[in-house]
Amino acid sequence: MIITPHELQLWIDEGKPFTVVDFRPKVQRRESPLSGLNAVIADADTIPKCDGAMVLVCQFGIVTEEIIVEKDLDDTFSLLGGIQAWEAFQNEKQDMSRWSRQTVLSEIGLEGQKRLLNAKVALVGMGGLGCPIAQSLIAAGIGTLKIIDGDKVELSNLHRQPLYNIEDVGRLKVLVAKEKLKQLNEDAVVELTEEYLNDDNGLNVVGDADIIIDATDNIQARQLIDQISKEFGIPMVYGGLYRYEGQVAVLNVNGSPGYSDLFPEPPSVNDTCADAGVLGMLPGIIGHIQALETVKLIVGIEPNLVGKLLVYDGMKHSMETIEL
Amino acid sequence: MITVKVKCFSQVKYALNKDEVIFELDHGTTTDSLESMIRDNAKGKLDGVRLRVAVNRKYIPEKIELKDGDEIAFIPPVQGG
Numbered sequence: 001m002i003i004t005p006h007e008l009q010l011w012i013d014e015g016k017p018f019t020v021v022d023f024r025p026k027v028q029r030r031e032s033p034l035s036g037l038n039a040v041i042a043d044a045d046t047i048p049k050c051d052g053a054m055v056l057v058c059q060f061g062i063v064t065e066e067i068i069v070e071k072d073l074d075d076t077f078s079l080l081g082g083i084q085a086w087e088a089f090q091n092e093k094q095d096m097s098r099w100s101r102q103t104v105l106s107e108i109g110l111e112g113q114k115r116l117l118n119a120k121v122a123l124v125g126m127g128g129l130g131c132p133i134a135q136s137l138i139a140a141g142i143g144t145l146k147i148i149d150g151d152k153v154e155l156s157n158l159h160r161q162p163l164y165n166i167e168d169v170g171r172l173k174v175l176v177a178k179e180k181l182k183q184l185n186e187d188a189v190v191e192l193t194e195e196y197l198n199d200d201n202g203l204n205v206v207g208d209a210d211i212i213i214d215a216t217d218n219i220q221a222r223q224l225i226d227q228i229s230k231e232f233g234i235p236m237v238y239g240g241l242y243r244y245e246g247q248v249a250v251l252n253v254n255g256s257p258g259y260s261d262l263f264p265e266p267p268s269v270n271d272t273c274a275d276a277g278v279l280g281m282l283p284g285i286i287g288h289i290q291a292l293e294t295v296k297l298i299v300g301i302e303p304n305l306v307g308k309l310l311v312y313d314g315m316k317h318s319m320e321t322i323e324l
Numbered sequence: 325m326i327t328v329k330v331k332c333f334s335q336v337k338y339a340l341n342k343d344e345v346i347f348e349l350d351h352g353t354t355t356d357s358l359e360s361m362i363r364d365n366a367k368g369k370l371d372g373v374r375l376r377v378a379v380n381r382k383y384i385p386e387k388i389e390l391k392d393g394d395e396i397a398f399i400p401p402v403q404g405g
Contacts, residue, residue, distance in 0.1 A: 128404070130405075214405075217404055217405040240402035240403060240404060241402055241404035242334035242402035242404055243334070245334050245337075247399075262376065263374065263376060265374045278404055309383070311399065316343070320331070320333075320381065322381050322382065322383055323381060323382045323383060
């Protein structure tokens with residue numbers, strides 16, 4: 001069983017009896033002393049016997065979860081996110097434990113998570129790419145997600161747009177998406193634009209974002225996003241699909257190449273997913289790569305796809321990265 | 325003569341029905357003339373499709389002369405999302 005820092009604080013406030021057992025090595029105990037908890041020191045071989053509930057703590061809450069499962073301990077809880085999450089809760093009264101599986105990554109950590117929580121991302125297009133992007137960004141803790149699309153859910157969308165159900169057919173995608181996304185994280189701010197991005201609304205809709213994600217299905221929209229992205233210095237995460245292939249690039253970052261550098265000519269004869277066909281998994285894969293690149297940009301993780309075009313082939317499962 | 329490998333993406337792959345094509349070319353052949361050969365091989369299926377060129381995984385905005393062993397990719401913009 002697990003307990004979050006918030007729940008543990010409630011136990012303390014209610015005066016519930018419990019014993020805290022600290023499983024961290026001496027070095028970690030010295031570097032990050034427990035604040036507000038009197039702990040018994042132990043290791044996995046010397047678990048004390050206590051009356052009442054035990055709360056096991058380690059640095060990130062992973063070791064203690066394993067101990068509880070391995071030893072089949074009753075009435076014993078692992079502190080989710082460990083001391084890292086407990087200290088953040090004590091210092092800032094913010095429970096970060098739900099993101100403990102990603103804050104344990106040294107490249108993310110609590111600082112990275114705070115950047116995600118403070119980030120504002122504009123997602124243009126709530127179709128095949130937009131659905132997985134929105135789901136994974138909201139789940140990752142993006143603070144504000146602006147979703148922009150004037151389209152309504154159609155029956156033929158459902159095989160690749162997992163935010164929508166059969167009951168949603170005919171409803172505006174952004175309205176349905178907001179309902180589903182709020183279920184994933186009720187604290188996230190989801191702002192809606194119930195129309196397509198165009199020359200008139202473009203700057204107003206995406207101009208205040210930290211990053212603009214292109215999940216559209218037409219090149220004209222991509223060119224408009226690129227134009228705003230380049231002019232106002234807002235990075236653009238591009239994704240596109242053709243049958244079993246997808247492309248991803250991170251564009252216009254501190255003067256790095258943009259979409260117009262990659263494809264400078266006017267739109268050519270081309271196919272949408274409706275024309276060319278697409279399996280639902282392909283936008284899932286490409287959308288998640290776009291979301292990953294977005295998180296890397298916000299947190300500041302390298303290497304990334306800035307100045308590169310990634311081409312994924314879903315038939316051979318091969319990837320090519322081309323330097324722009 | 326030089327030998328180069330062309331890697332085919334999206335519409336190019338479907339137009340040629342191949343992932344890769346090996347070309348034996350005269351010395352001095354440029355990316356532009358190789359693109360013309362690809363379009364000829366596609367028998368009209370690439371008409372109207374704009375292609376960008378990468379040589380050895382580096383995007384090339386203007387035509388260059390090819391060298392023996394080069395790997396060339398012709399990349400169309402893709403629209404779906």
